[in-house]
Protein backbone atom coordinates (compact mmCIF):
# COMPACT_ATOMS: atom_id res chain seq x y z
CA UNK A 76 0.00 0.00 0.00
CA UNK A 77 1.34 3.42 -0.98
CA UNK A 78 0.07 6.85 -2.05
CA UNK A 79 -0.53 5.62 -5.61
CA UNK A 80 -3.12 3.15 -4.32
CA UNK A 81 -5.29 5.97 -2.99
CA UNK A 82 -7.96 7.05 -5.46
CA UNK A 83 -8.50 10.82 -5.68
CA UNK A 84 -7.59 13.30 -2.92
CA UNK A 85 -4.60 14.50 -4.97
CA UNK A 86 -4.22 17.79 -3.08
CA UNK A 87 -4.01 16.03 0.24
CA UNK A 88 -1.52 13.47 -1.06
CA UNK A 89 0.69 16.23 -2.48
CA UNK A 90 0.43 18.28 0.66
CA UNK A 91 1.51 15.39 2.91
CA UNK A 92 4.28 14.21 0.59
CA UNK A 93 5.63 17.75 0.31
CA UNK A 94 5.65 18.05 4.08
CA UNK A 95 7.77 14.89 4.30
CA UNK A 96 10.16 16.02 1.54
CA UNK A 97 10.55 19.48 3.06
CA UNK A 98 10.88 18.10 6.58
CA UNK A 99 7.94 20.18 7.55
CA UNK A 100 5.74 17.51 9.13
CA UNK A 101 3.42 18.85 11.84
CA UNK A 102 3.01 17.14 15.23
CA UNK A 103 -0.76 17.07 15.09
CA UNK A 104 -3.05 16.46 12.13
CA UNK A 105 -6.82 16.45 12.10
CA UNK A 106 -8.33 14.57 9.17
CA UNK A 107 -11.94 15.61 8.71
CA UNK A 108 -14.47 14.05 6.34
CA UNK A 109 -17.43 11.72 5.87
CA UNK A 110 -17.39 8.10 6.99
CA UNK A 111 -15.68 5.92 4.37
CA UNK A 112 -14.11 8.83 2.52
CA UNK A 113 -10.55 7.53 3.06
CA UNK A 114 -9.21 9.32 6.13
CA UNK A 115 -7.81 6.21 7.77
CA UNK A 116 -6.27 4.87 4.60
CA UNK A 117 -4.54 8.22 4.06
CA UNK A 118 -3.42 8.30 7.71
CA UNK A 119 -1.95 4.79 7.45
CA UNK A 120 -0.13 5.55 4.20
CA UNK A 121 1.26 8.78 5.67
CA UNK A 122 2.37 6.88 8.79
CA UNK A 123 3.97 4.11 6.75
CA UNK A 124 5.92 6.69 4.71
CA UNK A 125 7.09 8.52 7.82
CA UNK A 126 8.35 5.26 9.30
CA UNK A 127 9.94 3.92 6.08
CA UNK A 128 13.72 3.63 6.36
CA UNK A 129 14.55 4.15 2.71
CA UNK A 130 12.12 6.18 0.73
CA UNK A 131 11.51 9.88 0.78
CA UNK A 132 7.88 10.52 0.04
CA UNK A 133 6.35 7.12 -0.71
CA UNK A 134 6.87 3.86 1.20
CA UNK A 135 9.52 1.57 -0.34
CA UNK A 136 7.64 -1.62 0.63
CA UNK A 137 10.91 -3.53 1.09
CA UNK A 138 12.65 -2.16 4.20
CA UNK A 139 12.16 -3.89 7.59
CA UNK A 140 9.90 -1.03 8.72
CA UNK A 141 7.59 -1.30 5.71
CA UNK A 142 7.41 -5.08 6.09
CA UNK A 143 6.52 -4.80 9.77
CA UNK A 144 3.96 -2.17 8.90
CA UNK A 145 2.28 -4.40 6.33
CA UNK A 146 2.15 -7.32 8.75
CA UNK A 147 0.48 -4.96 11.25
CA UNK A 148 3.37 -5.46 13.56
CA UNK A 149 5.15 -2.12 13.74
CA UNK A 150 5.93 -1.16 17.35
CA UNK A 151 5.99 2.58 16.55
CA UNK A 152 2.55 2.73 15.01
CA UNK A 153 -0.28 3.00 17.52
CA UNK A 154 -3.87 2.99 16.26
CA UNK A 155 -6.60 3.65 18.80
CA UNK A 156 -10.35 4.06 18.48
CA UNK A 157 -13.13 4.45 21.02
CA UNK A 158 -13.86 1.30 23.01
CA UNK A 159 -17.63 1.20 22.77
CA UNK A 160 -19.31 4.58 22.66
CA UNK A 161 -16.34 6.64 23.80
CA UNK A 162 -12.67 6.56 24.67
CA UNK A 163 -12.27 5.18 28.18
CA UNK A 164 -10.23 7.15 30.71
CA UNK A 165 -7.77 4.26 30.91
CA UNK A 166 -7.29 4.35 27.14
CA UNK A 167 -6.44 8.07 27.22
CA UNK A 168 -4.02 7.52 30.12
CA UNK A 169 -2.31 4.73 28.18
CA UNK A 170 -2.03 6.84 25.05
CA UNK A 171 -0.52 9.71 27.01
CA UNK A 172 1.98 7.43 28.74
CA UNK A 173 2.86 5.82 25.42
CA UNK A 174 3.43 9.20 23.79
CA UNK A 175 6.16 9.97 26.34
CA UNK A 176 8.01 6.71 25.59
CA UNK A 177 10.75 6.89 22.94
CA UNK A 178 10.29 5.06 19.61
CA UNK A 179 11.49 1.44 19.61
CA UNK A 180 13.10 1.49 16.20
CA UNK A 181 13.49 4.68 14.17
CA UNK A 182 13.15 8.30 15.12
CA UNK A 183 9.38 8.59 14.80
CA UNK A 184 6.36 7.33 16.61
CA UNK A 185 2.95 7.69 14.99
CA UNK A 186 -0.41 7.75 16.74
CA UNK A 187 -3.61 7.41 14.74
CA UNK A 188 -6.62 8.26 16.88
CA UNK A 189 -9.92 7.54 15.19
CA UNK A 190 -13.20 9.33 15.86
CA UNK A 191 -11.58 11.78 18.22
CA UNK A 192 -14.97 13.42 18.85
CA UNK A 193 -15.79 10.35 20.94
CA UNK A 194 -13.54 11.74 23.67
CA UNK A 195 -15.37 13.42 26.52
CA UNK A 196 -14.68 17.15 27.00
CA UNK A 197 -12.58 16.29 30.08
CA UNK A 198 -10.54 13.79 28.10
CA UNK A 199 -10.08 16.29 25.28
CA UNK A 200 -8.88 18.85 27.80
CA UNK A 201 -6.36 16.50 29.30
CA UNK A 202 -5.26 15.34 25.83
CA UNK A 203 -4.82 18.96 24.77
CA UNK A 204 -1.75 19.33 26.97
CA UNK A 205 -0.07 16.51 25.05
CA UNK A 206 -1.05 18.08 21.77
CA UNK A 207 0.40 21.43 22.83
CA UNK A 208 3.84 20.11 23.68
CA UNK A 209 4.37 16.72 22.09
CA UNK A 210 7.81 15.08 22.19
CA UNK A 211 9.78 15.80 19.00
CA UNK A 212 9.47 12.21 17.68
CA UNK A 213 5.66 12.13 17.85
CA UNK A 214 3.14 12.61 15.02
CA UNK A 215 -0.50 12.41 16.03
CA UNK A 216 -3.10 11.93 13.29
CA UNK A 217 -6.68 12.30 14.50
CA UNK A 218 -9.78 11.58 12.44
CA UNK A 219 -13.21 13.09 12.83
CA UNK A 220 -16.37 13.32 10.74
CA UNK A 221 -17.04 16.87 11.80
CA UNK A 222 -14.57 19.04 13.69
CA UNK A 223 -17.36 21.27 15.07
CA UNK A 224 -17.92 18.68 17.73
CA UNK A 225 -14.39 19.16 19.12
CA UNK A 226 -12.96 21.67 21.55
CA UNK A 227 -11.83 24.61 19.39
CA UNK A 228 -8.39 24.42 21.02
CA UNK A 229 -7.94 20.83 19.72
CA UNK A 230 -8.66 22.07 16.21
CA UNK A 231 -6.39 25.10 16.46
CA UNK A 232 -3.48 23.01 17.76
CA UNK A 233 -3.66 20.69 14.74
CA UNK A 234 -3.28 20.98 11.04
CA UNK A 235 -6.82 20.55 9.74
CA UNK A 236 -7.08 18.54 6.51
CA UNK A 237 -10.52 18.38 4.92
CA UNK A 238 -11.45 15.39 2.80
CA UNK A 239 -14.00 16.08 0.06
CA UNK A 240 -15.99 13.67 -2.05
CA UNK A 241 -14.07 12.43 -5.09
CA UNK A 242 -15.48 12.39 -8.62
CA UNK A 243 -17.98 9.62 -9.32
CA UNK A 244 -16.15 8.79 -12.53
CA UNK A 245 -13.01 7.86 -10.55
CA UNK A 246 -15.05 5.43 -8.45
CA UNK A 247 -16.81 4.04 -11.51
CA UNK A 248 -13.46 3.41 -13.23
CA UNK A 249 -12.10 1.67 -10.13
CA UNK A 250 -15.17 -0.57 -9.76
CA UNK A 251 -15.00 -1.62 -13.39
CA UNK A 252 -11.28 -2.26 -13.51
CA UNK A 253 -10.39 -3.58 -10.09
CA UNK A 254 -13.64 -5.02 -8.82
CA UNK A 255 -14.99 -6.52 -12.06
CA UNK A 256 -18.32 -4.73 -11.96
CA UNK A 257 -20.09 -4.33 -15.29
CA UNK A 258 -20.71 -0.84 -16.62
CA UNK A 259 -24.29 -0.51 -15.33
CA UNK A 260 -23.57 -1.82 -11.85
CA UNK A 261 -20.47 0.35 -11.56
CA UNK A 262 -22.54 3.34 -12.64
CA UNK A 263 -25.25 2.81 -10.05
CA UNK A 264 -22.92 2.09 -7.15
CA UNK A 265 -20.62 5.02 -8.01
CA UNK A 266 -23.55 7.44 -8.22
CA UNK A 267 -25.17 6.10 -5.11
CA UNK A 268 -22.02 6.31 -3.02
CA UNK A 269 -21.76 9.99 -3.84
CA UNK A 270 -17.99 10.34 -4.06
CA UNK A 271 -17.23 8.18 -1.03
CA UNK A 272 -14.98 5.30 -2.04
CA UNK A 273 -15.45 3.37 1.21
CA UNK A 274 -19.20 3.38 0.74
CA UNK A 275 -18.85 2.17 -2.85
CA UNK A 276 -16.66 -0.76 -1.79
CA UNK A 277 -19.05 -1.67 1.00
CA UNK A 278 -21.99 -1.65 -1.41
CA UNK A 279 -20.02 -3.74 -3.91
CA UNK A 280 -19.70 -6.54 -1.43
CA UNK A 281 -23.04 -6.25 0.33
CA UNK A 282 -25.63 -8.87 -0.54
CA UNK A 283 -27.99 -7.13 1.89
CA UNK A 284 -27.83 -3.92 -0.11
CA UNK A 285 -28.67 -5.74 -3.35
CA UNK A 286 -31.75 -7.33 -1.76
CA UNK A 287 -32.79 -4.03 -0.20
CA UNK A 288 -32.62 -2.32 -3.55
CA UNK A 289 -34.60 -5.01 -5.38
CA UNK A 290 -37.30 -5.02 -2.68
CA UNK A 291 -37.58 -1.25 -2.74
CA UNK A 292 -37.87 -1.11 -6.52
CA UNK A 293 -40.67 -3.65 -6.30
CA UNK A 294 -42.50 -1.58 -3.68
CA UNK A 295 -42.22 1.59 -5.75
CA UNK A 296 -43.52 -0.29 -8.76
CA UNK A 297 -46.50 -1.58 -6.78
CA UNK A 298 -47.18 1.91 -5.47
CA UNK A 299 -47.23 3.31 -8.97
CA UNK A 300 -49.39 0.49 -10.26
CA UNK A 301 -51.83 1.26 -7.47
CA UNK A 302 -53.94 -1.87 -7.75
CA UNK A 303 -51.55 -3.82 -5.53
CA UNK A 304 -51.24 -1.05 -2.95
CA UNK A 305 -50.95 -2.36 0.62
CA UNK A 306 -49.76 0.43 2.86
CA UNK A 307 -49.19 -1.74 5.94
CA UNK A 308 -47.18 -4.42 4.19
CA UNK A 309 -45.07 -1.66 2.69
CA UNK A 310 -44.56 0.20 5.94
CA UNK A 311 -43.38 -3.11 7.43
CA UNK A 312 -40.53 -3.13 4.96
CA UNK A 313 -39.43 0.31 6.16
CA UNK A 314 -39.79 -0.66 9.81
CA UNK A 315 -37.72 -3.81 9.29
CA UNK A 316 -34.98 -1.88 7.52
CA UNK A 317 -35.05 1.10 9.83
CA UNK A 318 -31.28 0.94 10.33
CA UNK A 319 -30.73 1.55 6.64
CA UNK A 320 -33.38 4.21 6.27
CA UNK A 321 -30.94 6.84 4.97
CA UNK A 322 -29.88 4.53 2.14
CA UNK A 323 -33.50 3.65 1.38
CA UNK A 324 -34.59 7.29 1.19
CA UNK A 325 -31.60 8.11 -1.03
CA UNK A 326 -32.44 5.21 -3.31
CA UNK A 327 -36.00 6.50 -3.58
CA UNK A 328 -34.81 10.00 -4.43
CA UNK A 329 -32.45 8.66 -7.09
CA UNK A 330 -35.22 6.50 -8.53
CA UNK A 331 -37.69 9.36 -8.93
CA UNK A 332 -34.95 11.67 -10.15
CA UNK A 333 -34.28 9.09 -12.87
CA UNK A 334 -37.97 9.10 -13.79
CA UNK A 335 -37.85 12.89 -14.02
CA UNK A 336 -34.78 12.76 -16.24
CA UNK A 337 -36.50 10.29 -18.52
CA UNK A 338 -39.41 12.71 -18.88
CA UNK A 339 -37.30 15.77 -19.46
CA UNK A 340 -34.45 14.64 -21.61
CA UNK A 341 -33.84 11.68 -23.76
CA UNK A 342 -30.25 11.09 -22.70
CA UNK A 343 -29.88 7.65 -21.21
CA UNK A 344 -26.37 8.45 -20.02
CA UNK A 345 -27.76 10.53 -17.18
CA UNK A 346 -29.84 7.70 -15.79
CA UNK A 347 -28.34 6.18 -12.64
CA UNK A 348 -30.51 3.04 -12.40
CA UNK A 349 -29.48 2.09 -15.91
CA UNK A 350 -29.78 -1.61 -15.19
CA UNK A 351 -33.52 -1.10 -14.50
CA UNK A 352 -34.32 0.87 -17.59
CA UNK A 353 -37.34 -1.24 -18.64
CA UNK A 354 -39.10 -0.76 -15.28
CA UNK A 355 -38.34 2.96 -15.41
CA UNK A 356 -39.69 3.27 -18.96
CA UNK A 357 -42.89 1.56 -17.97
CA UNK A 358 -43.41 3.73 -14.89
CA UNK A 359 -42.48 6.84 -16.79
CA UNK A 360 -45.52 6.38 -19.02
CA UNK A 361 -47.80 6.21 -15.99
CA UNK A 362 -46.89 9.29 -13.96
CA UNK A 363 -47.03 12.88 -15.22
CA UNK A 364 -43.99 15.08 -14.72
CA UNK A 365 -45.50 17.43 -12.10
CA UNK A 366 -46.48 14.42 -10.00
CA UNK A 367 -42.91 13.15 -10.01
CA UNK A 368 -41.86 16.59 -8.75
CA UNK A 369 -44.43 16.30 -5.96
CA UNK A 370 -43.23 12.82 -4.99
CA UNK A 371 -39.62 14.02 -4.78
CA UNK A 372 -40.75 16.82 -2.46
CA UNK A 373 -42.65 14.38 -0.24
CA UNK A 374 -39.70 11.97 -0.02
CA UNK A 375 -37.30 14.82 0.82
CA UNK A 376 -39.64 16.13 3.51
CA UNK A 377 -40.04 12.66 5.01
CA UNK A 378 -36.28 12.17 5.03
CA UNK A 379 -35.93 15.42 6.98
CA UNK A 380 -38.74 14.50 9.36
CA UNK A 381 -37.13 11.15 10.12
CA UNK A 382 -33.83 12.85 10.87
CA UNK A 383 -35.71 15.11 13.25
CA UNK A 384 -36.88 11.97 15.07
CA UNK A 385 -40.61 12.27 14.44
CA UNK A 386 -42.81 9.15 14.80
CA UNK A 387 -41.14 6.84 12.28
CA UNK A 388 -44.07 4.67 11.29
CA UNK A 389 -46.43 7.60 10.95
CA UNK A 390 -43.99 9.52 8.75
CA UNK A 391 -43.51 6.50 6.46
CA UNK A 392 -47.22 5.76 6.15
CA UNK A 393 -47.99 9.38 5.35
CA UNK A 394 -45.31 9.33 2.68
CA UNK A 395 -46.65 6.14 1.10
CA UNK A 396 -50.19 7.49 1.06
CA UNK A 397 -49.04 10.75 -0.49
CA UNK A 398 -47.05 8.96 -3.17
CA UNK A 399 -50.13 7.00 -4.04
CA UNK A 400 -52.32 10.11 -4.06
CA UNK A 401 -50.21 12.21 -6.37
Ligand SMILES: [Zn+2]
Pocket residue numbers: 126127128129130134135136137138139140141
Ligand atom coordinates in the same frame (compact mmCIF):
# COMPACT_ATOMS: atom_id res chain seq x y z
ZN1 LIG B 1 10.30 1.23 3.52
